[in-house]
Amino acid sequence: MNPKSAIKGRGAQRNVHNRFFELSHEMRDDFLEFCHKEGEQADKNKTLYLPVFPKTIVNKVTSPDVGMLYSMNMYQGCEHGCIYCYARNSHEFWGYSAGLDFERRILVKKDAPKLLEAQLKKKSWKAQPIVMSGNTDCYQPAEKQFKITQQCLEVFLKYKHPVAIITKNALILRDLELVKALAKDNLIVVNISITSLSETTRRILEPRTASIKKRLETVKTLSENGIPVNVMLAPIIPSINSHEILPLAKSASEHGALSIGHTLVRLNGAIGEIFSDWIKKTLPDRADKVLRQIESCHGGTLNDSRHGTRMRGEGKIAEQIHNLVKLARQKYFKDKRMPRLNGGLHEQFKDGQLKLF
Template sequence: MSISYLKGRGAQQNTPNKFLEQEHTVDPEFLEYCYKEGEEPSKLATQYQEVFPKTFVNKVNSPDVGMGYSANPYQGCEHGCIYCYARNSHEYWGYSAGLDFEKKILVKKNAPQLLEQKLQSKNWQGDTIIFSGNTDCYQPIERKLKITRKCLELMLKYKHPTGIITKNSLILRDLDVLKELAELHLIRVSISITSLSEETRRIVEPRTASIKQRLKTVEVLAKHNIPVNVMMAPIIPSINSHEILPLVKKVSELGARSVGYTIVRLNGAIADIFKDWIEKTLPDRAEKVLHQIEACHGGNLNDSRFGTRMKGEGEFAKQIALQFKIARAKYLSSVKEIEPLDNSHYLKIKNPQYKLF
């Protein structure tokens, strides 16, 4: 039986879970008996499962990710980005970092209640909370469940500094809340755009918003004075590494205030998932891409060292850094920098005596 390429999915397999002693597999003879030639039994609809965490706001201890606290309404992500570093976190739930990550989504319906408890905590001092530090808070199921919207309404109620990272244009649904947060300098949005090519987007990030919609999102947010940062993350050698200058030029014209980047690193199970994917998707350049990734990480596909893991090292990484330096100088030098978010409004609500100082 031949297994066809899974269109509409990033990962093409389920890798073993390192935390499980036993692995469940299906007998190939059973598959041949039950399915026709070319059919793939794993083409199942995305499944959603409610979970009941005791906390929602998480402290981020990594010194090089640019955030202190994150909040994720969902675990797993239907977007299916093949490079996603968060895939490995799905193993903690007993699932695979491969197809399970994008097909078995864990939903935190109690997130708004847990968030409000945190904001009411006497020890909480209003540090910025970033939504989507792990998985996208605007992935497709958010359209129905509106957990992220309910959380943003609470952030506005308490006038709390808020950050959002997303690659989904669904964020524009909540423009009314974002505009009010922006008026008080309480919001910063990072839109992830890794390519200007729709063809590249379809194979690398199969269930994300189109490039056209993401560019429109940057433009609309900027027009409403909502500070927008664009993340070209990650840079994948020989896939999108040639697009740095044209992408920065385009998003700067649409109103982006800043542009950041990371270099892809294939940590944990993602190495096997990515290698399997690129051999099926881009076989003509698979070896070249993998070797160039290794060149950015001291001969390895992954680098876990703080300080080097995000930007890489070596000549290829230096070339990427130089291109971003040139792009920023050429297209963003006259752009007003994004101001720090203001937590004084929250502190006044929490402690009325604060306004006396």
């Protein structure tokens, strides 16, 4: 990657056109060269936190490919900067780019705890696990400042409602006592995403996430405190981390995880362009090979929107990946099981206190 134009600490290396906008702008090479010669910054690379005020926070998930019925997202956009993230496209609905804007324009929903409480108190609401976060990481760097996820966990505990967490950040350990209290009544499961055991790979794929060592330590700490943990080997990217499936599974099991899950990378919407630009700059020696192998898993295209196959893929490479995951489960998780979350307590606590009759 050209050091003059590289944007440090970010996954995407540019903004791409928002499909909902008629006009677009670009950062020209001659402008970048001018800034370099003049010793000026073409891009200050700052993260902005922008408050938004949605009317609801719990979303019904209709996709048949996702194993959840309801999700909630305290933040839109994610500073972790994972280059492959399927959530990038959602930033276009807010008027931003799926590229750098997704990592640097973080929309903050400060009213999320209040909105969640209103949802759980509805007479019509029947307890179903709600996943934090189905889209962007609920423990991304913004959470250290705003503590919205922490406040939402307090709401789940108050109303004895089941919740699942997906994160790749060790910041969850800040809320260990809350998570332990929820686990006592079988009200929580935690999904920790670990895509590689290599720090070099982690840094280029997921530049602002917790280190692999910290994530494995998080799995161990949670497990030792009686909190069920599933490790997500997601996404599996051919010729980048596909060779790590067995060692990843072994390490996850040794640190106390009860199960593993996986998805095959899919570069839907604008992500195909963002990922292609990134890999040609970051891993030019294998870029064409990786892109061709991804296409071979998705009917010859990077952008696979077909329900049933878009997250699993098809073809020989996808089949090899699924067989390796199956072998990993048999080898390292044969006698382990994730518990079913308890949805039977919430009705008694719907008004925030225990009912006697």
